[in-house]
Amino acid sequence: MALKSFIEVHPDSHFPIQNLPYGAFKLQPSASPRLGVAIGDYVLDLSEIAKAGLFNGPLLAGSDCFLQPTLNKFLALGRPAWKEARATLQKLLSSMEPTLRDNADLRQKSLVPMSEVELVIPMEIGDYTDFFTSMHHAKNCGTIFRGPENPIAPNWFHLPIAYHGRASSVVISGTDIIRPRGQGPPTGNSPPYFGPSMKLDFELEMAAIVGPGNDLGKTIDVNDAADHIFGLVLMNDWSARDIQAWEYVPLGPFLGKSFGTTVSPWIVTLDALEPFACDAPKQDPHPLPYLAEKISKNYDIALEAQIKPSGQKDSTVVTRTNLKNLYWTLTQQLAHHTINGCNLRPGDLLGTGTISGPEPESLGCLLELTMNGKNPLSLNGGITRRFLEDGDEVIFSGCCKGDGYNVGFGTCTEISPEILRA
Amino acid sequence: MALKSFIEVHPDSHFPIQNLPYGAFKLQPSASPRLGVAIGDYVLDLSEIAKAGLFNGPLLAGSDCFLQPTLNKFLALGRPAWKEARATLQKLLSSMEPTLRDNADLRQKSLVPMSEVELVIPMEIGDYTDFFTSMHHAKNCGTIFRGPENPIAPNWFHLPIAYHGRASSVVISGTDIIRPRGQGPPTGNSPPYFGPSMKLDFELEMAAIVGPGNDLGKTIDVNDAADHIFGLVLMNDWSARDIQAWEYVPLGPFLGKSFGTTVSPWIVTLDALEPFACDAPKQDPHPLPYLAEKISKNYDIALEAQIKPSGQKDSTVVTRTNLKNLYWTLTQQLAHHTINGCNLRPGDLLGTGTISGPEPESLGCLLELTMNGKNPLSLNGGITRRFLEDGDEVIFSGCCKGDGYNVGFGTCTEISPEILRA
Ligand SMILES: [Ca+2]
Ligand SMILES: [Ca+2]
Ligand SMILES: [Mg+2]
Numbered sequence: 001m002a003l004k005s006f007i008e009v010h011p012d013s014h015f016p017i018q019n020l021p022y023g024a025f026k027l028q029p030s031a032s033p034r035l036g037v038a039i040g041d042y043v044l045d046l047s048e049i050a051k052a053g054l055f056n057g058p059l060l061a062g063s064d065c066f067l068q069p070t071l072n073k074f075l076a077l078g079r080p081a082w083k084e085a086r087a088t089l090q091k092l093l094s095s096m097e098p099t100l101r102d103n104a105d106l107r108q109k110s111l112v113p114m115s116e117v118e119l120v121i122p123m124e125i126g127d128y129t130d131f132f133t134s135m136h137h138a139k140n141c142g143t144i145f146r147g148p149e150n151p152i153a154p155n156w157f158h159l160p161i162a163y164h165g166r167a168s169s170v171v172i173s174g175t176d177i178i179r180p181r182g183q184g185p186p187t188g189n190s191p192p193y194f195g196p197s198m199k200l201d202f203e204l205e206m207a208a209i210v211g212p213g214n215d216l217g218k219t220i221d222v223n224d225a226a227d228h229i230f231g232l233v234l235m236n237d238w239s240a241r242d243i244q245a246w247e248y249v250p251l252g253p254f255l256g257k258s259f260g261t262t263v264s265p266w267i268v269t270l271d272a273l274e275p276f277a278c279d280a281p282k283q284d285p286h287p288l289p290y291l292a293e294k295i296s297k298n299y300d301i302a303l304e305a306q307i308k309p310s311g312q313k314d315s316t317v318v319t320r321t322n323l324k325n326l327y328w329t330l331t332q333q334l335a336h337h338t339i340n341g342c343n344l345r346p347g348d349l350l351g352t353g354t355i356s357g358p359e360p361e362s363l364g365c366l367l368e369l370t371m372n373g374k375n376p377l378s379l380n381g382g383i384t385r386r387f388l389e390d391g392d393e394v395i396f397s398g399c400c401k402g403d404g405y406n407v408g409f410g411t412c413t414e415i416s417p418e419i420l421r422a
Numbered sequence: 423m424a425l426k427s428f429i430e431v432h433p434d435s436h437f438p439i440q441n442l443p444y445g446a447f448k449l450q451p452s453a454s455p456r457l458g459v460a461i462g463d464y465v466l467d468l469s470e471i472a473k474a475g476l477f478n479g480p481l482l483a484g485s486d487c488f489l490q491p492t493l494n495k496f497l498a499l500g501r502p503a504w505k506e507a508r509a510t511l512q513k514l515l516s517s518m519e520p521t522l523r524d525n526a527d528l529r530q531k532s533l534v535p536m537s538e539v540e541l542v543i544p545m546e547i548g549d550y551t552d553f554f555t556s557m558h559h560a561k562n563c564g565t566i567f568r569g570p571e572n573p574i575a576p577n578w579f580h581l582p583i584a585y586h587g588r589a590s591s592v593v594i595s596g597t598d599i600i601r602p603r604g605q606g607p608p609t610g611n612s613p614p615y616f617g618p619s620m621k622l623d624f625e626l627e628m629a630a631i632v633g634p635g636n637d638l639g640k641t642i643d644v645n646d647a648a649d650h651i652f653g654l655v656l657m658n659d660w661s662a663r664d665i666q667a668w669e670y671v672p673l674g675p676f677l678g679k680s681f682g683t684t685v686s687p688w689i690v691t692l693d694a695l696e697p698f699a700c701d702a703p704k705q706d707p708h709p710l711p712y713l714a715e716k717i718s719k720n721y722d723i724a725l726e727a728q729i730k731p732s733g734q735k736d737s738t739v740v741t742r743t744n745l746k747n748l749y750w751t752l753t754q755q756l757a758h759h760t761i762n763g764c765n766l767r768p769g770d771l772l773g774t775g776t777i778s779g780p781e782p783e784s785l786g787c788l789l790e791l792t793m794n795g796k797n798p799l800s801l802n803g804g805i806t807r808r809f810l811e812d813g814d815e816v817i818f819s820g821c822c823k824g825d826g827y828n829v830g831f832g833t834c835t836e837i838s839p840e841i842l843r844a
């Protein structure tokens with residue numbers, strides 16, 4: 001029988017005792033953030049659990065890592081400490097265990113209704129990298145930007161291509177995104193377009209949160225790479241396609257991306273995702289030895305993007321895809337990132353790139369769904385979209401279906417930035 | 423007559439009372455960093471000056487910004503506070519002013535011989551961006567990578583092209599750089615090259631240190647941009663040309679750059695550089711209104727790169743160039759960076775890109791100097807180089823010649839990372 005908590009958790013909830021994702025929350029806007037895990041409709045305040053001396057395993061007893069405003073210190077401790085914390089919390093929250101269940105005072109102090117808190121990004125992000133690991137996305141974008149002959153550059157099948165993103169503009173789900181202004185391609189002999197982007201897009205991605213890092217000049221072996229990944233979040237890499245198209249030669253995306261990147265508030269740990277691991281796709285050509293891993297895993301995480309047009313009640317699902325569509329694994333991405341000696345730090349964010357699948361309904365951005373605006377998308381209520389309009393909400397969700405429970409990344413409304421004109 | 427300090431400063435020194443660049447230093451390896459300014463062969467410990475109550479102007483009296491381990495808090499205060507600090511320090515160090523000159527105890531506490539300290543990077547760098555603003559460099563690289571027809575992409579003359587760099591691997595002058603491993607282009611039908619980079623290069627650059635930032639979604643006007651720049655450092659954007667050539671399509675440089683970026687320890691303020699301001703080059707086509715500035719300035723900073731080959735006593739000057747060779751100004755770079763609403767933060771690093779001039783002796787990297795290794799460079803002692811070899815030192819210097827004094831970025835040995843095989 002599945003593990004159960006003494007806290008009632010609705011069967012549709014993304015946050016049963018099997019999940020326990022990590023986040024940070026504020027009780028008042030001016031308060032310092034506290035660390036927590038989600039359980040049903042509650043946040044368990046880890047600072048209260050720590051102060052009550054209930055992290056009493058050998059690695060975490062006496063540690064102040066849960067008294068910090070961010071997870072960075074806990075992230076740096078690595079998987080043995082993460083496993084110990086998970087075991088402690090699953091025991092504490094289980095229906096059989098009286099310690100918290102029967103202690104009204106501690107319950108009162110440590111269990112906060114999620115509706116009463118403000119969630120904030122739970123880590124300091126030193127650097128944010130975005131990969132490009134869906135073959136379908138690479139092929140579709142290459143076709144649109146460079147034409148149907150050889151849409152995928154020859155390097156793509158040999159290494160997980162990536163670029164450095166902007167860390168300062170990573171925001172939490174729910175933050176309004178301001179439509180960026182900038183230059184777009186000129187038409188004919190006129191000067192470049194300048195004004196608000198007319199091709200505002202989302203990119204449905206996930207991102208890994210780095211645990212222990214590596215020293216500058218050292219590498220992380222692909223077979224050890226999983227121990228450097230704490231967990232995953234949903235990520236929306238907002239993209240202004242007109243700005244991107246004009247600026248990206250020869251140094252890659254810059255202002256077409258750096259106006260905002262949204263992440264979901266709860267980090268679902270790799271330990272919680274382990275039951276949903278599946279084989280990664282076969283890679284041909286065979287990767288170079290430093291990328292050839294003994295066990296090559298993806299995770300079966302169903303992903304969905306919806307658009308709720310400005311002023312409308314109903315949203316429309318515009319894509320259904322899955323993390324397992326990726327060609328390069330999370331561990332290959334991380335190992336490749338360090339092969340030159342580049343140092344990762346706890347809390348770094350590694351985006352997967354847009355997660356497009358093979359079907360026309362599984363494309364992860366409007367650029368692909370509308371063929372760069374050529375074929376408008378029909379939404380509920382007779383509305384159409386080529387790109388995003390002001391006030392549109394974009395809602396991502398991600399969920400793994402277990403036997404009688406879900407391990408999910410949050411309810412649909414948890415990624416819903418409004419898009420506003422500057 | 424020029425302002426003089428009671429501290430004897432050699433006429434060749436880069437650090438007379440007219441300069442007073444900011445840095446951070448440690449008295450012992452385990453000590454917390456302290457903030458200082460360079461004066462001759464000494465570092466003036468700003469924490470001691472603050473504790474003595476000598477920052478007594480209206481903006482800095484009672485502030486703890488000089489008691490921090492980094493400059494970030496001081497950077498956030500903006501130019502009025504920077505000018506007040508400069509006035510206070512120039513007065514305190516001047517030959518006419520007894521306060522410090524005649525106080526043996528305070529002199530003893532606050533003036534530390536530079537030879538006795540370890541210099542560290544004086545700011546936390548949230549994000550590092552590298553621009554591409556020398557037309558000569560853009561033209562030469564375009565010719566090498568894409569051929570002599572249209573070497574400069576059409577966007578280049580309309581906007582200051584840039585990419586996000588890696589913040590974690592920015593290191594201070596003197597840090598050993600490990601030769602990166604990675605993939606290079608395949609030859610014929612074989613798999614890609616894999617191993618230590620065979621085309622290790624330097625890039626002679628300068629970088630601006632951001633002062634007050636901007637909120638996400640807001641822009642900084644090009645005519646206000648100078649107030650957001652605290653000062654400049656020398657920067658070496660180490661580059662592995664084989665890794666870069668293979669990976670950069672379509673998302674730009676990644677592992678070919680992220681193994682290390684060296685900055686000089688002392689930040690020379692824009693206020694100290696003001697006497698060396700000069701007109702920026704005429705821009706044709708005329709920039710779009712958001713980049714058209716009322717006063718368009720460069721700075722006349724003579725720059726030099728030397729190579730000291732492994733095992734040799736003598737170094738050879740391999741390039742002599744000048745910051746004033748740049749097409750896009752520092753203020754245009756900063757304003758462009760925010761035009762999409764991207765938020766800058768105090769301490770951000772904005773590299774100029776390789777500073778190549780028009781002459782064959784003024785090229786800022788070996789890629790250009792040797793035409794991608796085709797024409798080896800002759801160094802003193804009969805030695806030649808196509809790219810860097812293990813143990814080679816690369817030494818940058820930068821200096822403005824005033825009337826009887828220099829405002830410089832440090833002595834030659836201040837950027838001298840060794841290049842070692844992993
Ligand atoms: Ca992306
Ligand atoms: Ca560069
Ligand atoms: Mg983004």
Ligand SMILES: [Mg+2]
Binds near residue numbers: 587659660
């Ligand atoms: Mg670099």
Ligand code: NI
Binds near residue numbers: 586
């Ligand atoms: Ni960064």
